[in-house]
Amino acid sequence: MIRSRLKAQRLAFLFLLGCFFFNYPLLSVFNRGGDFFGMPPLYAWLMGSWLALIVQMIWVVESRGD
Amino acid sequence: MLQGWVIVLASFVYLGILFAIAWYADRRADSGRSLIANPVVYALSLGVYCTTWTFYGSVGRAAASGIGFLPIYLGPTLLFALAGFVLHKMIKVAKANRITSIADFVASRYGKSQLLGGLVTVIAVVGVIPYIALQLKAVSNSFAILASYPEIIMPAKAGAVPLFQDSALYVAMILAAFTILFGTRHLDATERHEGMVAAIAVESTVKLIAFLAVGVFVVWGMHQGVGDIFAQAAAVPTVARRLATADSPAAYGTWGTLIFLSLFASLLLPRQFQIAVVENVDAKHLSRAVWMFPLYLFLINLFVLPVALAGMMHFPNGTVDADTFVLTLPMAHQQEALTLLVYIGGLSAATGMVIVETIALSTMVCNDLVMPLLLRLPMLGLAARADLSGLLLEIRRWAIAVILCLGYLYFRVAGEAYALVSIGLISFAAVAQFAPVVIGGLFWKGGTRDGALFGLAAGFAVWAYTLLLPSFAKSGWLPDGFIAHGLFGIDLLRPQHLFGLTGLDEITHCLVWSLLANLGGYIGVSLQRVPNVREARQATLFVGGAEAAGLPGWHGSAGVADLLPLAGRFLGAERAQDAFTRHAQQRGLQSLHELPADTRLVNFAETLLAGAIGSASARAMVASVVTEEPLGINEVMNILDEASQVRAYTRELEQKSLELTRATAELREANARLRELDRMKDDFISTVTHELRTPLTSIRAFSEMLHDDPKIDLAQRSRFLGIIVSETVRLSRLINQILDLAKLESGRAEWTVAAVDVAEVIREAAESLTALFAEKHVTLELDASHPGLMVLADRDRLMQVMVNLLSNALKFVPAESGRVKVGAGGTVNEVRVSVADNGPGIQSEDQEVIFDKFRQGAGTTDVLTDKPQGTGLGLPISRQIIEYFNGRLWVESAPGAGARFVFTLPRQAGDNDQNAD
Structure with a gap:
């Protein structure tokens, strides 16, 4: 429940984390050629961190207790 | 075989299924078993965010700018991480206040201002109509491409097709009909459309499945997995450039701007607000949507880049528009079923967006633009009309039709122009203008109506100048000189380099300036004054959350008798009745007629109405029936702590006390008048008893003498009896006159009003007194030579007056030489009668006194008997009678020169007319 203050926090x-993940300057780290599991590093980073963020949101929202 | 008729049939079958789902969901909602009351449906319906701009456009954008399509979906993800703070609060506030649209939200927050609601509506309509045009374009294009299957031919330029062969026109018409069926079947007090939400959730599912199917086909059907696509793409130089993001800091700036913009758009676009806030069944559903909606966005974007790269490699010479890769890649591989699925997915994306957006806009247009105007036009008499619920639905239907019509017109005019391609972001920038007033309104109590108006107007103006007008110019609708050289040739006013700001892309540039103007106006103007009572109350409701729940909204009351018909006019009598009954049950009452006329009832009625016609109009309508009481001191202190508000209250108190003082003075005066009347009554009674006692004493004295002394001689005895008889006559005359007067004064006298000939009355009165005149040897001259002096009066009463005046005159003229002269005459408007005598005359100071009761002029007592010769009531009675018939009676006299009594009566109109009654 997001009504719980702890969960909301x-x-x-995660919002702040996402802002950091999805923006300059972190993006410039991955903004290069090369190969990362067969994908361009920037694309892999964005899709990967996005999915990670969603998984963490699931974990925060659906966890019991608090 | 994908022939034209198959596509059309499939489209209609699909829409038919959607409609059936909507109908079923509405049925379930009516029976209280909501189909959409679960978080999954809520999260899926939020997928209305993904329009054809996503479905077809993302791939196009990816083909043009690599991963540049992603920020549009990262923004909403971030927003939903903040949902617990922002969205949750918005839903709570909106539910408590029955907010029906974003315009309503803003209007309600800043003191229920109709002006503000109207402004938000205008911005939303201007900002979003091109976005609707984009959907029409996408559907008609996909239809055109599909119709030429198996060949892949790009459709002709929009606008080049004759009007009635233009499939977009039919798409617009069908969508309008469909939206009207979905959105305006009945008027709901909460403005929720369960059926529509269910259909939108299904559409979201369909478009996700369709897109994932294309992705799977492209990645594993055409290639050997994602890695294969990227490897192949890296080998093609033109395609490889799309693999990395751009390399200048400006590109990162644009990236950040797009995240920021889409974050707000996913909250503030009318359709997003409608689905996320208005249609929300239970705020608890939000918690699961927090991750489901971002997951939905993630999945629908999963294959965008691979599809874009595959498309670019498959159609290398650029003959196929990248926006159509989703459709053309399966077509190129003769995947008929997949192609049709993609088409249906695109149709879902378009119809979902158009339906929700137009319903949201039509509610805004109806509640915040049209109704306030109509209710203000007194000539329409709407404010007095009994049932307006039909009219409300009618307005919404027309609004839907007009909005779609405008969308089509825009599509037709803009065609392939620049404006349509970039319009998604231009719309986002327009609704971003709502962010300061909405977010500020949720967290800052100091915002005022003026600040919100100013901020919105300024932001909208800058947006239009820096983004909308240049897009028009680039489409060739406006001369584009002002882009390059600035307005009036002033370099600093170049719309895309305002005040010399360069190095930013146009969207970022627009956002910087418009949000600066918007925020500056909003905060700067708000800080000019403290919020007034109403703004402060709404601020407490929106910002304060729980502690605001107990605040009374109205300091006044109105009963069920007033409020129920009012609600009935907008909701329909039956719905209003139901709602009131439910409210009564919630308060533990048997029936709605037991509801007390208190503030709680008024608040309930206002919130109920707000659902149908918007909060600003609802307030105005409720205000028309509520008698608002002055604020109580406690309430004022509760809502406000600013000194100025207390001063306002003091002013109110002062005014109240002034009114009280005035009322006291009036009361005192009335009391004095009553006392005077009381004194007069006492005087009257004592005079009357005195007057009665005089003849009684004399009767008693003579009777006793006759009784006690049997030896009185006959002559003496008959003299005594004569006195007794005359005193008795006098006594009974007195009593008759007192009774008469009492009747006249109390208004209980009976009058027989008819046309009366005054001359005749004079003659008759004179005749009845002939004997008396002869006895005293007094000459009576009659000048009744004017026949036909008609007045409207009671004949007997008039006779009474005449006899009174004549006998009065007779009393005072000397015997033998006495002369009484009666004159009659008249003007056009009145009849005038005078009775003149040559008696002693009346002192000027007595001339009014003689008309008072029991008052007689000096020298009217009989010299011999020392008894008054009259009762003192004749003249007052006469005056009462004459005045009853709107006439006047007065005396003209000088001592020694006789007296002349005159009365006038209004002449009967037409003189010889029939007798009136």
């Missing part, structure tokens, strides 16, 4: 933390 965890989600807000």
Whole structure:
């Protein structure tokens, strides 16, 4: 339940994390040629961190307790 | 075989299925077993965010700018991470206040301002109509491409096709009909459309499945997995450039801007607000949507880049528009079923967006634009009309038709122009203008109506100048000189390099300036004054959350008798009745007629109405029946702590006390008048008893003498009896006159009003007194030579007056030489009668006194008997009678020169007319 203040704060933390993941300057680290599991590094980073963020959101929202 | 008729049939069957789902969901909602009351449906319906711009456009965008399509979906993901703070609060506030649209939300937050609601509506309509045009274009294009199957031919330029062969026209018409069926079947007090939401959720599922199917086919059907595609793409130089993001800092700026923009768009676009806030069944559903909706976005974007790269490799010479890769790749491989599925997916994306967007816009147009205007036009008499619910639905239907019509027109005019391609982001930038007033309104209590108006107007103006007008110019609708050289040739006013700001892309540039103007206006103007009472109350409701729940909204009351018909006019009598009954049951009452006329009831009625016609109009309508009481001191202190508000209250108190003082003075005056009347009554009674006692005493004295002394001689005895008889006559005359007067004064006298000939009355009165005149040897001259002096009066009463005046005159003229002269005459408007005598005359100070009761002029007492010669009631009675018939009675006299009594009566109109009654 996001009504719980702790969960809301965890989600807000994920928001800040996402802002950092999806923006300059972190993006410039991956903005290069090459290969990362067969994918361009930037694309792999964005899709991977996006999915990770969603998984963490699931974990925060669906976890019991608190 | 994908012939034209198959496609059309499939489209209609699909729409038919959707409609059946909607119908079923509405049925379930009516029976209280909501189909959409679960978080999965809620999250899926939020997928309306993904339009054809996503379905077809993402691939096109990826083909043009690599991963540049992604920020549009990363923004909403971030927003939903913040849902617990922002969206959750918005839903709570909207539910408590029955908010029906984003315009309603803003209007309600800043003191229920109709002006503000109207402005938000205009911005939303201007900003979103091109976006609707984009959907029409996508559907008609996909239809055109599909119709030429198996060949892949790009459709002709829009606008080049004659009007009635243009499939977009039919798409627009069908969508309008469909939207009207979905959205305006009945008027719901909460403005929720369960059926529509169910259909949207299904559409979201369909378009996701369709897109994933294409992705799977492209990645594993045409290639050997994702790695294969990227490897092949890297080998093609033109395609390889799309693999990395751009390399200048400006590109990162644009990237950040797009995340920021889409974050707000996914909250503030009218359709997003409608689905996320208005249609939300239970705020709890939000918690699961927090991850489901981002997951949906993730899945629908999973194959965008691979499909784009595959398309670019498959159609290397650029003859096929990248926007159509999703459709043309399966076509090129003769995958008929997949192609049809993709087409249906695109149709889902378009119809979902158009339906929700037009319903949301039509609610706004109806509640915040049209209804306030109509209710203000007194000539329409709407404010007095009994049932307006039909009219409301009618307005919404027309609004839907007009909005889609405008969307089609835009499509037709813009065609392939620049404006249509970039319009998605231009729309996003338009609705981003709502962000300061909405977000600020949720967290900052200091915002005022003026600030919101100013901020919105300024932001909208800058948006139009820096983004909309240049897009028109690039489409060739406006001369484009002002882009290069600035307005009026002023270099600083170049719309895309305003005040010399360069190095930004146009969207970022627009956002920088418009949000600067918007925020600056909103905060700057808001800080000019403290919020007034109403703004402060709404601020507490929106910002304060729970503690605001107990605040009374109205300081006044109105009963069920007033509020029920009012609600009935907009909701329909039956629905209003149901709602009131439910409210009564919630309060533990037997029936709605037991509801007390209190603030709670008024608030309930206002919230109920707000659902149908918007909060600003609802407030105005409720205000028309509520008698608002002045604020109580506690309420004022609760809502506000600003000194100025307390001062306002003091002013109100002062005014109240002034009113009280005035009322006290009036009461005191009335009391004095009553006392005077009381004193007069006492005087009257004592005079009357005195007057009665005089004849009684004399009767008693003579009777006792006769009784006690039997030896009185006959002459003496008959003299005494004569006195007794005359005193008795006098006594009974007195009593008769007192009774008469009492009747006249109390208004209980009976009057027989008819046309009366005054001359005749004079003659008759004179005749009845002939004997008395002869006895005293007084000459009576009659000048009744004007026949036909008609007045409207009671004949007997008039006679009474005449006899009174004559006998009065007779009393005071000397015997033998006395002369009484009666004159009659008249003007056009009145009849005038005078009775003149040559008696002693009346002192000027007595001339009014003689008309008072029991008052007689000096020298009217009989010299011999020392008894008054009259009762003192004749003249007052006469005056009452004459005044009853709207006439006047007065005396003209000088001592020694006789007296002349005159009365006038209004002449009967037409003189010889029939007798009136």
